[in-house]
Amino acid sequence: MKKFIDWYYGKATIRKKLVISYLVLVLVPVFVLGNYSYHIARENLLTQTKGTIENSISSIAYNLKANIEREDDNLKYLSYNSTFRERLRTGSKNVTALVKEMNQSVEPVFWYFITSDRNIKGIEIFSPHIENAIGSFLKPEEECKGEDWYDYHQKKFNALWTFEDGNIFATRTLLDAATSSEPIGIMKLEVYPDRFVEPLSQAQFLKNGVLLMDGEQQIIGARELENAELEKEIRQRLPEITEAGQYETKDYILSASGEFENGWRLFYYVDKQEIAGDINKIFRSTVLVSAACLLIITVLISVISRILSSRILKLKQCAEKVGQGEFDVDVETGYTDEIGVVANSFGVMSRKINEMINEVYRLGMEKRATELKALQAMINPHFLYNSLSSIKWKAIRADQDEIADITGLLAKFYRTVLNEGKQITKVANELENVRSYLEIQSRTHENSFDVEYQIPDLGLDFEMPNFLLQPIVENAICHGIDYCEEGERGLIRVEYAPEEEYLYFRIYNNGPDLEEAHLKKVLNEPGKGYGIYNIQERIRMYYGEDCGVTAGVSKDGMICFTIKIKKEITGREA
Incomplete structure (x- = not known):
């Protein structure tokens, strides 16, 4: 980085500096705006995706609840036949009356519901008051003893939905007609699984996954993601999710419904890689638009920098000529902007330099004459030393030792002071x-x-x-x-x-x-x-x-x- 800065300030031409400066000034806002647009579009897409997921799970849950409520209502309606319940209560004593009731009113109604409701696969009634099966629907309770749902209805009378071995059915306790407190049997309404959970295949969005789970955490129906590892990870987490709402990780978005009346729960989830495809389209569009803008700006910058730098380049050429000794250059432009002022000042400077060179040449000649005079004056110190030496020797010959000593000391003093200049x-x-x-x-x-x-x-x-x-x-x-x-x-x-x-x-x-x-x-x-x-x-x-x-x-x-x-x-x- 330091090398680039040194090159930019010291070696790059003015045109390169202009191009680089303009590009930096343009790239920063283009990058910021492009990045901002991308992130806003990405957030909007994620928000839209979450809204679609919420709408989809609401639609599926609504249809599933409608199926459940319809079969609950059917089960309730069929179990409220008071004449049938009276005959069933005394079935072991009056089998003929029970058979007659079954043939005249119960079975026709059951067949009507089975044929008119495409979801119903079959209806069965299990009772302790008969010993053998009567018709197509009434069976002794020995055939269902030991089932979990049978034990449940010995204590509770409300409807129970059960998923068992791939089968889905609802059961309800039949109570006597007189007191409505004594269990006299259990009605079982079985549905076609594929038809009943058909809403799971609706509202497909971004190859989503959807899963229906009962209260025992058994999977009743599901549509899996293409990413098997992610599907496995999500299923492992589902038992931990107890409240309705959206859950988001770096890999997926999951929406959980509230618990249905029968204890079932619905989960709808999307792999974020599927969302990334749309996000990548947005990113490519942003990059394409930014690149187009940058290309147009680069062309404009190149043209503008060439126009602005042409006069500076001309001034540079004149400066190079001056550097080579050609001072007779005309760089005055008549312009009054900053470059014009510099060019005009440079022209004035070159003329003055030419005049100064002539003046320096003249002064140089005068300096040589002065040096010659100084060289002649250098003889004076030697003359002083020689004179003092002569005085010293004359004093010695005249036996004037003190005068000789002082004269010698003076000669030594001046020799060390002058120090040959x-x-x-x-x-x-x-x-x-x-x-x-x-x-x-x-x-x-x-x-x-x-x-x-x-x-x-x-x-x-x-x-x-x-x-x-x-x-x-x-x-x-x-x-x-x-x-x-x-x-x-x-x-x-x-x-x-x-x-x-x-x-x-x-x-x-x-x-x-x-x-x-x-x-x-x-x-x-x-x-x-x-x-x-x-x-x-x-x-x-x-x-x-x-x-x-x-x-x-x-x-x-x-x-x-x-x-x-x-x-x-x-x-x-x-």
Whole structure:
């Protein structure tokens, strides 16, 4: 990413920058709007799907409940025949009357219901009051003893729906006509399973699955999903679902009905992969529209960027010519927009550069003449050294040893100060310059002060700026030693201490005490001549703000100026 940013800002042409910038500005809203549209359409589709599922399960449940209620009503109607119940109650005593009742009223009615209701497969009555079967419908109770539904009706009289071995039937207790409290038999109405649960095949949607389950969690009827693994997973979860409502996972949407009056429950479910097909259509449509918009925008951006960058490219070509030395270029356009202002300014600049080149050429010739004069002036220091040497030898021949010594010290002092015109010297040369200066001052002050040196043999080859210590030593004499009280002998101590990263020079004098404010003024304000303030500025120029000159009073009461510089010079004096 960093490489791309560097390329974009530093190497890409203006046209590429325009194209990339426009594309980014356009892609972001196109992507956001496309993504938003896709998600809204997806949510609407899921909402619509859930609504369709709810409508489908409601329709199926309604039809199933209608079938159940119709057969419940039929069962109730058939079991309320009072004449038949009276004959059945006394069947063992008066079989003839019972047979007659069966033939005249009961069986015709039963056959009517069986033939008129396509769901009814058969009707049977089991009673303890007969010993043998009578007609097509009445049978002794021995044929049903031991069945779960038989035991149920010994205690309860309401209708019971049973699913057993693939058969569906409803049973109801027959009560005596006189008291309606004594069980006299059980009526059983069996239906065709396929016809009875036929509503399960209705309202097919997205290859949905549907399942009808009784109170014993037996599956009465079902339509399975194409995904067998998902079908198995859903069926394993169904016993856990006890309330009506919709349940959604990442793989499917399931809707459960409330419990029917007979204890049955209905479940309707859809594989989300089927929904994904419609969602993918929406996604492809969104991508197609976005791609078409992007293509049109890209073409427009290319045309616009070419128009906008053409003038900049022309300006670039002129700049390249100027870079090759052709300053006679005409880039003025007469336009007043930003590019026109830059082009006009560039034309003015190129003309001025051409004029400046001519001026620089003229100044160069003058500079050569000045350098020649400076070269002639370099003879002067050598003349000074030679003159001092001649004076020294003449003094020796005249037995004027003191004059010879002072003259030799002067020659050495000026040699180290001038340093052949170089700004950088070695620590050893700088300390030698200080020694010569102090020796000269000692002679001129009639040896009125002492000098102590604490200089180790190590660290003398480090480089440092020339003429850095002498002004501080001079300050120690002029403002320190010269003001000693009468009878007190002056003392100057010169210390050099190289450490890990820094070099420390300390100049002590036993002159009068100075106030802290005065010391700060000496360090931070320029004075007359080449003072300590100038030394401070030179050190900061070479080494930075963490180096410089500090002043204070030592433990033995001497005024001390400390010079702190680095072992390595990090700058150069202008």
